[in-house]
Amino acid sequence: MKLLNKTIESIDGLDLKSMRLARERQDQLTKPKGSLGVLEELSIKLAGIQGKPLPEISRKIIIVMAGDHGVADEGVSAFPQEVTPQMVANFAAGGAGINVLARHAGAEVRIVDMGVACIIDIPGVIDKKIRPGTANMAVGPAMTRDQAVACIEAGIEVAEEAIADGADLLGTGDMGIANTTASSAILTVFSGAGLEHSVGRGTGIGADALDKKREVIRQAIKVNQPDKRDSLDVLAKVGGLEIGGLAGVILGAAANRVPVIIDGFISSAAALIAASLCPESRSYMIASHVSVEPGHKLMLDELALKPMLFMNMRLGEGTGAALASSLVEASCKVLAEMATFAEAGVAEKEEDKTEQGAGI
Amino acid sequence: MKLLNKTIESIDGLDLKSMRLARERQDQLTKPKGSLGVLEELSIKLAGIQGKPLPEISRKIIIVMAGDHGVADEGVSAFPQEVTPQMVANFAAGGAGINVLARHAGAEVRIVDMGVACIIDIPGVIDKKIRPGTANMAVGPAMTRDQAVACIEAGIEVAEEAIADGADLLGTGDMGIANTTASSAILTVFSGAGLEHSVGRGTGIGADALDKKREVIRQAIKVNQPDKRDSLDVLAKVGGLEIGGLAGVILGAAANRVPVIIDGFISSAAALIAASLCPESRSYMIASHVSVEPGHKLMLDELALKPMLFMNMRLGEGTGAALASSLVEASCKVLAEMATFAEAGVAEKEEDKTEQGAGI
Numbered sequence: 001m002k003l004l005n006k007t008i009e010s011i012d013g014l015d016l017k018s019m020r021l022a023r024e025r026q027d028q029l030t031k032p033k034g035s036l037g038v039l040e041e042l043s044i045k046l047a048g049i050q051g052k053p054l055p056e057i058s059r060k061i062i063i064v065m066a067g068d069h070g071v072a073d074e075g076v077s078a079f080p081q082e083v084t085p086q087m088v089a090n091f092a093a094g095g096a097g098i099n100v101l102a103r104h105a106g107a108e109v110r111i112v113d114m115g116v117a118c119i120i121d122i123p124g125v126i127d128k129k130i131r132p133g134t135a136n137m138a139v140g141p142a143m144t145r146d147q148a149v150a151c152i153e154a155g156i157e158v159a160e161e162a163i164a165d166g167a168d169l170l171g172t173g174d175m176g177i178a179n180t181t182a183s184s185a186i187l188t189v190f191s192g193a194g195l196e197h198s199v200g201r202g203t204g205i206g207a208d209a210l211d212k213k214r215e216v217i218r219q220a221i222k223v224n225q226p227d228k229r230d231s232l233d234v235l236a237k238v239g240g241l242e243i244g245g246l247a248g249v250i251l252g253a254a255a256n257r258v259p260v261i262i263d264g265f266i267s268s269a270a271a272l273i274a275a276s277l278c279p280e281s282r283s284y285m286i287a288s289h290v291s292v293e294p295g296h297k298l299m300l301d302e303l304a305l306k307p308m309l310f311m312n313m314r315l316g317e318g319t320g321a322a323l324a325s326s327l328v329e330a331s332c333k334v335l336a337e338m339a340t341f342a343e344a345g346v347a348e349k350e351e352d353k354t355e356q357g358a359g360i
Numbered sequence: 361m362k363l364l365n366k367t368i369e370s371i372d373g374l375d376l377k378s379m380r381l382a383r384e385r386q387d388q389l390t391k392p393k394g395s396l397g398v399l400e401e402l403s404i405k406l407a408g409i410q411g412k413p414l415p416e417i418s419r420k421i422i423i424v425m426a427g428d429h430g431v432a433d434e435g436v437s438a439f440p441q442e443v444t445p446q447m448v449a450n451f452a453a454g455g456a457g458i459n460v461l462a463r464h465a466g467a468e469v470r471i472v473d474m475g476v477a478c479i480i481d482i483p484g485v486i487d488k489k490i491r492p493g494t495a496n497m498a499v500g501p502a503m504t505r506d507q508a509v510a511c512i513e514a515g516i517e518v519a520e521e522a523i524a525d526g527a528d529l530l531g532t533g534d535m536g537i538a539n540t541t542a543s544s545a546i547l548t549v550f551s552g553a554g555l556e557h558s559v560g561r562g563t564g565i566g567a568d569a570l571d572k573k574r575e576v577i578r579q580a581i582k583v584n585q586p587d588k589r590d591s592l593d594v595l596a597k598v599g600g601l602e603i604g605g606l607a608g609v610i611l612g613a614a615a616n617r618v619p620v621i622i623d624g625f626i627s628s629a630a631a632l633i634a635a636s637l638c639p640e641s642r643s644y645m646i647a648s649h650v651s652v653e654p655g656h657k658l659m660l661d662e663l664a665l666k667p668m669l670f671m672n673m674r675l676g677e678g679t680g681a682a683l684a685s686s687l688v689e690a691s692c693k694v695l696a697e698m699a700t701f702a703e704a705g706v707a708e709k710e711e712d713k714t715e716q717g718a719g720i
Binding site (some may be wrong): 029031032033034035036037039049078079080083086087089090093095096097099100101103104108204233292306307308309310311312313314315319323326327329330333334337338339343344345346347348351358 | 389390391392393394397399400438439442443446447448449453455456457459460461463464490491562564652666667668669670671672673674675679683686687689690693694697698699701703704705706707708709
């Protein structure tokens with residue numbers, strides 16, 4: 001609890017002076033003001049995060065956390081639980097979607113075993129196993145409160161190691177059969193959304209299994225009565241080990257003034273936990289894509305984050321974060337490398353020259 | 361007219377066999393079927409375009425075409441016309457938004473003078489000037505029908521040179537003060553959309569200037585009576601030199617089975633011309649982003665293209681195409697580099713193993 005409290009206490013607001021200087025420079029670059037939209041806003045947010053008028057990204061690390069879910073016993077997923085360790089091995093061998101997209105973006109992938117149900121003995125996989133899978137939340141809490149704290153603190157440690165190794169942009173990613181069930185439960189508890197909106201098909205279940213999944217989540221909430229004002233209670237009762245770990249990664253990034261890209265549905269559930277523990281941590285989050293999973297948009301709305309990519313993706317693993325990492329990097333380059341009106345000898349907009357009004 | 365006709369005649373449909381093989385491979389990769397969404401669809405489209413089950417992108421070229429517009433005399437833009445050649449110089453010097461974003465994506469930029477109003481004598485700028493700016497469409501046709509053909513054919517030549525130099529992915533980009541006015545006019549003619557939907561603020565005009573811009577377009581259409589069934593008539597009467605050039609780039613790409621990324625509002629106006637001349641050319645187009653310019657979504661709907669990026673951008677120059685080029689490349693890498701279920705020893709979804717039904 002000590003590391004978690006210390007981390008939350010050290011999360012500070014953005015550096016407004018750096019943001020103002022970045023905005024001033026954006027407005028002098030050879031383009032109509034605001035015409036690069038989100039790229040401009042991102043560069044300004046990064047200036048505020050890094051506390052530098054010219055933010056830079058030099059090392060990107062995507063942290064992919066794996067964990068199993070006892071609720072898989074209820075038949076809520078289209079895939080068997082053995083797929084979790086198999087995919088961890090696939091990540092380590094470089095053959096998964098996240099490996100391809102991270103390589104393409106020039107990002108490193110770190111794989112963390114937060115709680116795969118079986119023993120994982122694969123070189124390169126970081127061992128932070130809190131327990132071998134959660135308990136079945138349909139019959140009782142997924143984990144103890146102490147274990148919820150332990151996963152978050154493990155995530156903070158992983159983030160801080162990555163940052164110590166030079167990472168100045170983190171991304172989140174997940175693997176865990178049945179983890180859309182836990183994520184939907186978290187969303188339902190925090191937002192009060194109806195299960196018809198917060199629960200989707202995950203890896204691709206049919207209509208009957210979807211009904212069953214909703215019923216299981218209804219049951220889990222009824223049995224456990226998670227308290228939405230107590231984030232650790234929510235995580236412990238209906239969360240997941242990798243979800244807690246990713247919440248820790250987000251808090252660890254924020255405490256160290258490092259931006260963190262939120263991937264899809266599971267990562268956004270982790271972001272809801274992080275934001276609930278420390279609202280200011282939202283300032284360090286960057287949304288990537290909006291998932292096919294219908295609850296994802298609701299999560300992003302809860303977090304007041306806007307996605308950049310509409311790619312109909314629903315794989316997780318950090319694949320959306322990897323794609324978005326290149327856009328984040330681009331935003332820094334726009335700010336640093338574009339010529340100003342004065343440098344390029346380009347005429348400005350008439351009203352901007354005369355500094356008239358707040359304008360459009 | 362000979363080159364244009366020959367080009368249109370040589371535009372063929374996609375290679376369905378390569379698409380089927382690409383789809384089959386996508387379905388064997390270690391992810392739930394369809395879970396990489398647009399990345400999967402793109403890779404399959406590229407297979408059909410290139411006629412190869414494993415499409416590859418090795419050289420990306422963004423073609424930025426510049427031209428002036430006589431209608432700028434009506435005060436429809438927030439910037440003076442002198443900005444067109446100034447920005448061409450900025451492109452050549454590497455200081456503009458497109459230069460930064462193309463460098464980031466590993467793409468080359470080719471700059472083409474299709475009809476800047478003044479003499480451009482800048483090393484590295486391809487001279488295809490058809491005339492020094494269009495005539496003011498509010499009082500008569502922007503150009504002659506022969507000139508409309510000449511710009512398209514010049515665009516075909518530029519595309520074919522880029523392809524001869526090894527480009528296997530083209531992107532479009534534009535520069536031209538007042539060219540959102542011409543593009544809105546083209547959209548209005550083709551779609552029949554009301555001016556309140558098809559005309560926006562361009563580089564950032566105020567409310568009064570927006571009213572004026574709509575009135576100018578209404579006037580241009582009334583005076584010229586462009587015939588929507590005759591694409592060359594539309595281009596000649598209310599189009600632009602860079603817009604015709606970009607239509608040629610698109611047709612040239614399609615005739616050579618090279619995918620072409622459509623940038624924003626102006627590039628999409630060019631795509632409307634290309635699609636109207638040859639509907640099959642749509643199969644070779646890839647949408648990038650959706651612009652702040654309100655008519656852009658209408659254009660993409662007309663073209664039946666779906667954008668990937670929602671970045672609130674409205675700069676043009678090919679900036680959206682540059683960002684999207686990295687996503688297109690990623691789609692090929694996913695198809696080529698991800699491990700299959702068999703290779704990785706990952707269990708498949710139960711129903712897929714038994715090949716049951718059409719599923720979900």
